[in-house]
Amino acid sequence: MTERSYIMPVWLRLWHWVNALLMVLLILSGASLHFTDPVVPLIRFDVARTVHNVSGIAISVLYIAFLIWNSASGNLRQYLPNLKDLVSGLNEQNAYVALGIFKGAPPPVSPTPEVKFNVLQQITYLLVMYVAMPLLIITGIAFFFPELAPAQLFGMDGLLPIAVAHYVIGFLLTMFLLGHIYMGTMGTTATSGFRMMITGWHEDHAKETEFERP
Amino acid sequence: MVVWATIGLVFLTTAAVAQIERKPIAPEDLQKIQDSNAKCLECHSEASFDALDRPNVDKEKLRAHLVDPSVYEDSNHGRVECLACHVKGFKETPHVEKDKQQINWCDECHTRKFLRIEMQFDESVHAKDGIKDKFTCSTCHDPHVFQHEMYLSSPRKAVQQDNTMCLQCHDSEERFALMTKEARPDLAAKHEWLPNNPLHWAAVRCVECHTPAPKKVLSHEIVNAEKAEKNCVACHSADSTLRVRLYRHLVKEERNEVGFINSVILNEAYVIGATRNLYLDKAFGIVAALVIGGISLHSLLRIISGLWRRRRND
Numbered sequence: 213m214t215e216r217s218y219i220m221p222v223w224l225r226l227w228h229w230v231n232a233l234l235m236v237l238l239i240l241s242g243a244s245l246h247f248t249d250p251v252v253p254l255i256r257f258d259v260a261r262t263v264h265n266v267s268g269i270a271i272s273v274l275y276i277a278f279l280i281w282n283s284a285s286g287n288l289r290q291y292l293p294n295l296k297d298l299v300s301g302l303n304e305q306n307a308y309v310a311l312g313i314f315k316g317a318p319p320p321v322s323p324t325p326e327v328k329f330n331v332l333q334q335i336t337y338l339l340v341m342y343v344a345m346p347l348l349i350i351t352g353i354a355f356f357f358p359e360l361a362p363a364q365l366f367g368m369d370g371l372l373p374i375a376v377a378h379y380v381i382g383f384l385l386t387m388f389l390l391g392h393i394y395m396g397t398m399g400t401t402a403t404s405g406f407r408m409m410i411t412g413w414h415e416d417h418a419k420e421t422e423f424e425r426p
Numbered sequence: 427m428v429v430w431a432t433i434g435l436v437f438l439t440t441a442a443v444a445q446i447e448r449k450p451i452a453p454e455d456l457q458k459i460q461d462s463n464a465k466c467l468e469c470h471s472e473a474s475f476d477a478l479d480r481p482n483v484d485k486e487k488l489r490a491h492l493v494d495p496s497v498y499e500d501s502n503h504g505r506v507e508c509l510a511c512h513v514k515g516f517k518e519t520p521h522v523e524k525d526k527q528q529i530n531w532c533d534e535c536h537t538r539k540f541l542r543i544e545m546q547f548d549e550s551v552h553a554k555d556g557i558k559d560k561f562t563c564s565t566c567h568d569p570h571v572f573q574h575e576m577y578l579s580s581p582r583k584a585v586q587q588d589n590t591m592c593l594q595c596h597d598s599e600e601r602f603a604l605m606t607k608e609a610r611p612d613l614a615a616k617h618e619w620l621p622n623n624p625l626h627w628a629a630v631r632c633v634e635c636h637t638p639a640p641k642k643v644l645s646h647e648i649v650n651a652e653k654a655e656k657n658c659v660a661c662h663s664a665d666s667t668l669r670v671r672l673y674r675h676l677v678k679e680e681r682n683e684v685g686f687i688n689s690v691i692l693n694e695a696y697v698i699g700a701t702r703n704l705y706l707d708k709a710f711g712i713v714a715a716l717v718i719g720g721i722s723l724h725s726l727l728r729i730i731s732g733l734w735r736r737r738r739n740d
Contacts, residue, residue, distance in 0.1 A: 245662075245698050245699060246698070246699065246702060247699075247702075247707075248658075248659045248662050248663040248664075248698075248699035248700075249659075249663050249664050249665070249699075253659075257657075257658040257659050257662060257699070258658055261621060261658075309724075313728060313731075314727060314728065314731035315731070315735075316731075316732070316735050358622060358625055359622070359624065359625060368692050368693055368696075369692060369693070369694060369695045369696045371695075371696035372692065372696050372701075375696050375698070376703070376706070379702075379706070380706070383710045383713075383714075386714075387713065387714065387717050390717055390718065390721065391717065391721070394721045394724070394725075397725075
């Protein structure tokens, strides 16, 4: 028996995929601008600069729209973990990733319209969307208007801390993206997570498995 | 944390690059030069000009021949006697009219350098028919002012000085018209393709791009827009040409202990692609490899365990 529930509204899915596309463009162009030396460069420097600038502005505007949508729709509460269940929730997720999934166990938490994310997702998404993204955008804006950065800092060009911060956060978000895509394969089936992000519907096959959900 | 740790490390270990000192000169020799020059500056200095009241001195003519003593002393020729170049006829006051044009030209002292520079100049855009004869060394390099970049306290000052030399004609209709009848190119429009124009112009010299690219080192062969360097990566890379151009005198002082390549440039400007930190790049490379490796291993184990479960259920 399969239970279906509508989890992801249209605005959220649209934002998610446009955001994903922009992130990929930013990663590829950002890497091309940072590593300019390879024999075969990924994207030519001047093209990479334009792609990075346009995508950066687009993702910043989209981020502001996300902040408004997320607050206005009440979706923001999905990002806030229940502190009481924090440790047990994390343990459950870790046990599933480390062991349960190899035994064919269903994910310990199945998304519902009321609670869409497990604790691990809540913490990660909260850090990504409300800590890393604002820092990435602020340092990106400073990079976009370098004349506004302090001329000197610690005896060096004032852009240095901004540039290093932008690089570090950009890299961490790239690693998040890899992990996020992979975690998408760890739903009730390998493709259910991706299907949900396209159709908005979550299909729960858990009752068909031999395992009881804890 | 990583960001601040990196910055802290850089702060602790990278010192500002020191200015190169001029060769020492014996105090008595210096005094002799200064005394001799002081006599000239009694008339030829802006400070003494207003109060000057000497018979046989045409102040209107003199106004065009004033020198700022402090600027002169800081210049490359600051320890050279005025009379070393302004020879015959300048010892007497008023100067002997017929000898006034007899000035020792640059090649009198800079003979070897002059030969090399002349060959480069002959290929320059400034050596085109019609304007070549209007150019001397001092058209660009005012010998009373010019300082070699190695003696300036920072590359930024070299940029300011050297770009002013170009702009004195290229940013002035009046001066440009004195050299050629051609229309003066609109600098802003010509450089529209160059991102963050004001930043580039404050951080690099016109000649960084307007000298032949393949030769890498700086030359007196100034090239036009068509031949000028337009490849961003020429500067924005680990092997940045800035190392053999604007920063060539400082490269020897460079320190790489904290992993920043081209750290000598970092003292002045963050140049994307050229001033990156190798330690950070390597650390991120390892982390990325671990993440991708971890995901691959996890995927493989999932596939194997899935196949094993299926076989068991069959």
